Amino acid sequence: MEKQQVPEAVISRLPLYLRVLEQLRNDGFEVVNSGQLATLLHSSPGQIRKDLTYFGHFGKRGEGYRIAELADNVRQIIGLDRVWNAAVIGVGSLGSAVINYPGFEPAKFRIVAAFDREPEIIGTVVNGIHVQDISELPETVVRSSISIGIVTVPGEYAQNVAGLLIKAGIEAILNYAPIQLRTPEHVKVANIDPVLSLQSMTYHLKNTRSDRKIPSL
Amino acid sequence: MEKQQVPEAVISRLPLYLRVLEQLRNDGFEVVNSGQLATLLHSSPGQIRKDLTYFGHFGKRGEGYRIAELADNVRQIIGLDRVWNAAVIGVGSLGSAVINYPGFEPAKFRIVAAFDREPEIIGTVVNGIHVQDISELPETVVRSSISIGIVTVPGEYAQNVAGLLIKAGIEAILNYAPIQLRTPEHVKVANIDPVLSLQSMTYHLKNTRSDRKIPSL
DNA sequence: GTTTGTGAAGGATTTCACAGCA
DNA sequence: TGCTGTGAAATCCTTCACAAAC
Numbered sequence: 001m002e003k004q005q006v007p008e009a010v011i012s013r014l015p016l017y018l019r020v021l022e023q024l025r026n027d028g029f030e031v032v033n034s035g036q037l038a039t040l041l042h043s044s045p046g047q048i049r050k051d052l053t054y055f056g057h058f059g060k061r062g063e064g065y066r067i068a069e070l071a072d073n074v075r076q077i078i079g080l081d082r083v084w085n086a087a088v089i090g091v092g093s094l095g096s097a098v099i100n101y102p103g104f105e106p107a108k109f110r111i112v113a114a115f116d117r118e119p120e121i122i123g124t125v126v127n128g129i130h131v132q133d134i135s136e137l138p139e140t141v142v143r144s145s146i147s148i149g150i151v152t153v154p155g156e157y158a159q160n161v162a163g164l165l166i167k168a169g170i171e172a173i174l175n176y177a178p179i180q181l182r183t184p185e186h187v188k189v190a191n192i193d194p195v196l197s198l199q200s201m202t203y204h205l206k207n208t209r210s211d212r213k214i215p216s217l
Numbered sequence: 218m219e220k221q222q223v224p225e226a227v228i229s230r231l232p233l234y235l236r237v238l239e240q241l242r243n244d245g246f247e248v249v250n251s252g253q254l255a256t257l258l259h260s261s262p263g264q265i266r267k268d269l270t271y272f273g274h275f276g277k278r279g280e281g282y283r284i285a286e287l288a289d290n291v292r293q294i295i296g297l298d299r300v301w302n303a304a305v306i307g308v309g310s311l312g313s314a315v316i317n318y319p320g321f322e323p324a325k326f327r328i329v330a331a332f333d334r335e336p337e338i339i340g341t342v343v344n345g346i347h348v349q350d351i352s353e354l355p356e357t358v359v360r361s362s363i364s365i366g367i368v369t370v371p372g373e374y375a376q377n378v379a380g381l382l383i384k385a386g387i388e389a390i391l392n393y394a395p396i397q398l399r400t401p402e403h404v405k406v407a408n409i410d411p412v413l414s415l416q417s418m419t420y421h422l423k424n425t426r427s428d429r430k431i432p433s434l
Numbered sequence: 435g436t437t438t439g440t441g442a443a444g445g446a447t448t449t450c451a452c453a454g455c456a
Numbered sequence: 457t458g459c460t461g462t463g464a465a466a467t468c469c470t471t472c473a474c475a476a477a478c
Binding site (some may be wrong): 250251252262266267269270274275276277278279280281282 | 435436437438439440
């Protein structure tokens with residue numbers, strides 16, 4: 001349908017655009033221009049306009065973009081005009097925190113199942129979700145139309161869990177384990193790894209002294 | 218000191234390199250070549266060699282890299298030859314999960330303080346950390362040599378907290394709040410936002426049907 | 435012979451500047 | 457006049473291919 005391949009960098013910015021558009025709409029605004037969006041997004045007007053032209057012509061010259069209309073378009077482009085079902089695998093403290101995180105539901109992601117392999121955890125209920133035995137995963141994934149697997153098991157089990165998910169037909173994985181998952185081409189993986197994020201920041205900090213003096217004294 | 222500016226993309230890969238080098242060393246290996254590293258990292262031999270040349274000549278032609286030596290070099294380059302102190306701001310369920318996360322300590326990050334503004338939370342102890350009143354942040358940051366702030370407050374308070382941290386002299390922020398923080402040039406920010414990660418994957422999934430049939434039936 | 439180190443080519447992404455339209 | 461839409465230029469990053477070193 002699209003004339004050309006859309007850069008990944010553009011796709012990764014669309015959810016941010018949608019977020020501020022919905023914020024603006026909630027605040028009662030109706031029209032916005034690329035300069036205002038750039039300020040809110042810490043981006044540039046040109047980049048925002050260029051990004052949007054990969055998908056169509058959404059603005060009016062001399063006026064800007066109608067917020068509700070643009071939000072609807074962006075929402076549809078990135079596939080958020082529907083709800084996506086997800087499963088959490090690994091219900092330790094990290095998995096529990098994920099299941100309890102209130103940010104997924106309003107963003108169109110619904111956690112509908114959770115799995116573990118520990119007998120003490122199986123059968124417990126976390127935020128209304130009944131924890132199942134990992135062996136029930138293949139059937140539940142299909143029956144509950146689960147498209148996304150959220151991997152919160154320890155690193156040494158993550159590759160096996162990913163294999164299970166892929167065999168069950170899942171096409172996207174949100175991976176909290178500190179390993180690089182090996183997956184087939186068609187399965188998307190996003191990694192959440194706060195340690196790596198911290199470690200790439202220290203490169204820039206390495207000249208700071210830990211024994212610096214109190215600034216105001 | 219360096220001859221040229223090192224690309225951010227290179228810096229963000231160094232922690233991954235370090236991780237597999239330490240793994241290899243723990244497994245008893247002594248030498249590795251760029252092809253083997255590329256396999257482990259899902260990268261390419263050329264990219265690994267190119268990345269390393271931004272910092273020096275670490276290999277022996279015809280042989281490869283000595284693992285312990287290269288690991289030491291990479292560790293020093295990214296500033297992980299020391300421990301970095303961090304503070305968590307916001308001790309709700311997300312903040313508690315962060316404080317309890319066992320992955321920071323072995324990666325050279327030590328959470329040494331936690332802050333909240335709720336009287337019911339102040340004074341509690343989470344994983345050995347005494348939760349302080351947010352008003353004590355400036356003094357504690359300096360006295361405990363804290364370089365990194367981990368922001369786990371709700372989005373509407375995150376910018377204020379970031380301002381406090383910056384005023385206290387912090388230079389890196391790990392931001393779990395779903396907003397783009399505005400910070401001065403010299404303060405590094407890394408965002409952890411699982412919702413954005415999920416939302417950029419659905420673009421690629423949007424043609425999948427939720428009513429697909431069970432593959433094996 | 436093997437594998438590194440690296441300039442040069444290629445590709446991706448961002449920025450620029452201005453034509454085009456309301 | 458004001459702001460979008462968009463080729464072209466510039467920049468950033470990755471891949472390639474081979475000379476150099478062991």
